[in-house]
Amino acid sequence: MKPSLNAICESFIAARDTIKNDFMWDNHYIIHVCAANLVSKNMAADSEKMAECKKLVNDKTGVFSNFRGNVKLPVITYLATSENPVEKMEKAKQIYGVMKNYFFGSEYLAYVSLLLTDMIELDRVDKIAERSMRIYDLMRKEHPFLTGTEDSIFAALLAFSEKSDEQLVEEMERVYNYFKKKFGSNAVQSVSHVLALTDGDSDAKCKRVEFLWDSLKNAGRKYSKYFEVAALAAFALNEFDLSEAVDDILEVDKFLETQKGYGAFSIDKTTRLMHAVMLVSADYSENSVTGTTAVATTLAMVAAQQAAMCAVIAASSASTAAASSSN
Numbered sequence: 001m002k003p004s005l006n007a008i009c010e011s012f013i014a015a016r017d018t019i020k021n022d023f024m025w026d027n028h029y030i031i032h033v034c035a036a037n038l039v040s041k042n043m044a045a046d047s048e049k050m051a052e053c054k055k056l057v058n059d060k061t062g063v064f065s066n067f068r069g070n071v072k073l074p075v076i077t078y079l080a081t082s083e084n085p086v087e088k089m090e091k092a093k094q095i096y097g098v099m100k101n102y103f104f105g106s107e108y109l110a111y112v113s114l115l116l117t118d119m120i121e122l123d124r125v126d127k128i129a130e131r132s133m134r135i136y137d138l139m140r141k142e143h144p145f146l147t148g149t150e151d152s153i154f155a156a157l158l159a160f161s162e163k164s165d166e167q168l169v170e171e172m173e174r175v176y177n178y179f180k181k182k183f184g185s186n187a188v189q190s191v192s193h194v195l196a197l198t199d200g201d202s203d204a205k206c207k208r209v210e211f212l213w214d215s216l217k218n219a220g221r222k223y224s225k226y227f228e229v230a231a232l233a234a235f236a237l238n239e240f241d242l243s244e245a246v247d248d249i250l251e252v253d254k255f256l257e258t259q260k261g262y263g264a265f266s267i268d269k270t271t272r273l274m275h276a277v278m279l280v281s282a283d284y285s286e287n288s289v290t291g292t293t294a295v296a297t298t299l300a301m302v303a304a305q306q307a308a309m310c311a312v313i314a315a316s317s318a319s320t321a322a323a324s325s326s327n
Helices: 003-022 028-040 047-060 069-080 085-099 109-114 124-140 149-158 165-179 187-197 202-218 229-236 241-258 269-286 292-325
Strands: none
Touching: 003 047, 003 269, 028 069, 028 109, 028 202, 028 269, 028 292, 047 085, 047 124, 047 229, 069 085, 069 292, 085 109, 085 124, 109 149, 109 241, 109 292, 124 149, 124 165, 124 241, 149 187, 149 292, 165 187, 165 202, 187 202, 187 229, 202 229, 202 241, 229 269, 241 269, 269 292
16 A cells, blocks of 8 residues: 555544544444544544534534534534634534525535535625525426435535536536436436536546446445445546556555454445545545645545435434334
8 A cells, every 4th residue: 555545544543533432422424434534634633622613513503403413523523624613613604594595404504504614705605505596496306306405515516616507407417317327316416416516528527437436346346326426426536547546445445444443333345435435535635736636535525424424314214213113
């Protein structure tokens, strides 16, 4: 394994263990993605600062706030990467208040409001929120049964695109039609959002995703066909040699396989493979001189965060339904 990639893997395990120790009751899927998010920013998990940010979230939001629940640890982690968490939290709440004028309140909307603190000034939020809702409505018009609250994240990010709303939808549909038989409807919806966010020929971008997925499968590592595939799509946007990237992913996956927490009763093989993709993406970003790689890495982390939240929320809903049916 390359020295830089090995260092990232070691940093990831250290960050994961620190977060797990400090937030032992949080879901392990989200803990791992939060650790990867820190590593992608070349930061360690600072227990003291994360504790301060936890108190900040508790002090500045209500018990039933959408900044809590499954999204609370990602919010805390994101705040901990900031030099001024208090200012960022206040700005996120203001953005969320504007976004709620257009969307129903949700954990996803709260999280994207936090992401937007680094992307926009407050005087432009209403304009971006309005466009986000237009794009979301177009998504829902094309796929009414697939479009849900989780899509508000990418609708907001797509609102920054220089492409017209119509161009975005056209590209998303091209990607959707390319992959619908290979993956499955929900996964393809997320992949189409990710690939539409960047410039370039849509078929060429699709072929890169397909090459990575097929190569991993041929190597005996079956990548997910669900929400996690959006993280692979974001990774594919990087400017790299595809075969070399596959080798790096396989090496990291092999490393993670030996680590505590990746056994039969913890993180499954397909999720572990997504973690390998995130870590390789972080390594490529750190060693790249292009802005495209940094953008792709950010999208990969956002997609992975979304996948983790979707998995946890779906599991929570299934548990609630099972409990209700047994009563």
